[in-house]
Amino acid sequence: MPMISVAGFGHHVPEGVLSNAALEAEFGLEPGWIPSVSGILRRRCISEGETILDLAHAAAQGALADAGMEADRLGAILVGTGTPPRQFPGLSADLQQRLGVQNIPAFDIHLASVGGLFAMGVAVDLCPRYGPVLVVGAEVMSAVMARPPRVKETAILFGDGAGACVVGPGPGKFEVVDVRLRSDSTLASELRLDFAAPLSMNGRAVILQANRKLQGVILELLSGNGLGVADVERFLFHQANLNLLKQVGQSLKIPEERVFVNLQDYGNTSAASVLIAASESLRRAPLRPGAHVVLAAFGAGMSWGGLLLRAGGSR
Amino acid sequence: MSVEETIRQAMAPFANNPIPEDPHASLFELGVIDSFGLMDLLNALEEALGVHVPDADLVPKRFETISKIADYFESNGKPKS
Incomplete structure (x- = not known):
């Protein structure tokens, strides 16, 4: 694999806070x-007039600034989201327009x-051909959670x-050492979101599969x-549930302090979570040159994957 | 020790409520085992019974009662590779 690197990370969460107290009152x-079953203390939610595009754009600007790059150098835009503003065009089209960079591929990934x-x-595979790729994970899960009937099992989780x-060719802040992406549709129906319907999630099945698949990858x-x-x-995991992160960590004998956790403040932000975790963790506590970091996530499809990065700079 | 006895013994550390005498009682509805306890239980049973549960079989309804768990490990398990 030619040298590919992550040049910079960024993230943005809305100011609005949905507290556990509010959910405790709503569901009795x-x-x-809530903390005992999820580890979550609060989650962020958009306010009136705020959109998923606002979140995506702010995060993108943060990543571009961290990379020291102007948007006009981008070769492609990829957006991971399960909550796009419409069926099509995707959020990637809105983001491309706001960034003012036309004539490059831009598309969504719905997982x-x-x-x-x-x-x-x-x-990682696109950038040798197209140049630097802006990757965004953005979600407005609060809009999905608002669909009736609201149930505590999901309403408490998402933000x-x-x-x-x-991600671009050549050296950068974090060299991409390896990537593994997998999908197995055998149990795809256990986690699904139909048009205008509430989220359908068999929590037990998802937990069992996520636990096994994350360890495996x-x-x-x-x-x-x-x-x-x-x-x-x-280790930067999709921030699904603290109990899951602990179980994966303990099974793999990962020292607890090496598993970054921020879901207590943001809840499960779905496609955004691993990127928010990476941005926040690596900015808060930079890695020594040569240090390895693993990103891993699990989602719809069912799909899962991992990336192995190595911090750049002199050792 | 029977498979059912092995299951009851393996379940004890992960049980949130008393383990029912009735092997057909739902462990989920009684709050005996949650999602995370189920994973721990299956790991323990794989080790104790020398049976590997493939990912495709990791479906909660297969393991909802002690009877179903016993049936699975007695009938559907494959030798651990």
């Missing part, structure tokens, strides 16, 4: 129940929680937000590159 829940990671993986990165990524869990400085 015991205080403490819910793994959409952002899949977009990164596809960007709005966007994350982004720029991480081990596959590491063993394929002659590495072990101990060689990875940080």
Whole structure:
């Protein structure tokens, strides 16, 4: 694989906060129940007049600034989202228009929680041909959660937000060492969102599959590159549920401090979450040059995948 | 030890409520096992019974009762590779 790197990350979450207290009141829940089953303390949600495009654009601008790049250098735009503003054209078309960069490919990837990671993986293969690829994961899950009937099992989990990165050929802040993307449609119906319908999620099935698949793809990524869990400085997972992150971490014997967690503040932001986690984590605590980081996510399809990155710079 | 006894023993550390005597009672409806406990239980049973549960079989309804779990591990399991 030619050298491909992530040149920069960015993210944006709306100001609006949906607290656990509000959900406890709505569903008659015991205080403490939501954190015990999910680890979530609050989630962000858009306000009136705010759109998914606003979130995506702000995250994109952050990634471009972190990469030190103007939008007119982009060769393609990929958007992972399960909550586009319409069936088509995708959110990518709106974002392309707002960025003012025409005549480059721009398209959406609809895989819910793994959409952002899949977009990164596809960007790795696209960028040698097209040049730097803007990858965005953006969701307004609050609009989906508003569809009746609201049920506590999903309403407590999801939040709005966007994350982004720029993937390009050549050296950069984080070299892409390897990518693994997988889909298995055998159990696809266990996680689905039909037109204008509420989210349909068999939580037990999703948890069982996510747990097994995430562990598998991480081990596959590491063993394929002659590495072990101990060689990875940080694990950035799709922020689905704290109990799932803990279970995957414990099964793989990952030291707890190496698993980044921010879902307590944002909830599950679906396609955006792994990109928000990467942006926030790597900005808050930069990695030493040469350090490895693993990104992994699971979503609709059912689909899952992982990326292995190595921090650039002199060792 | 029978498979059912092995299941009851393996379930004990992950049970949120008393394990029912009735092997046909729903472990989910009784709140005995949640999603995460089910994963832990299956891992423990794979180890104890030397049977690998393939990903395609990781469907909760297969493991909703002690009876169903026993049936699965007695009839549908494949030797662990």
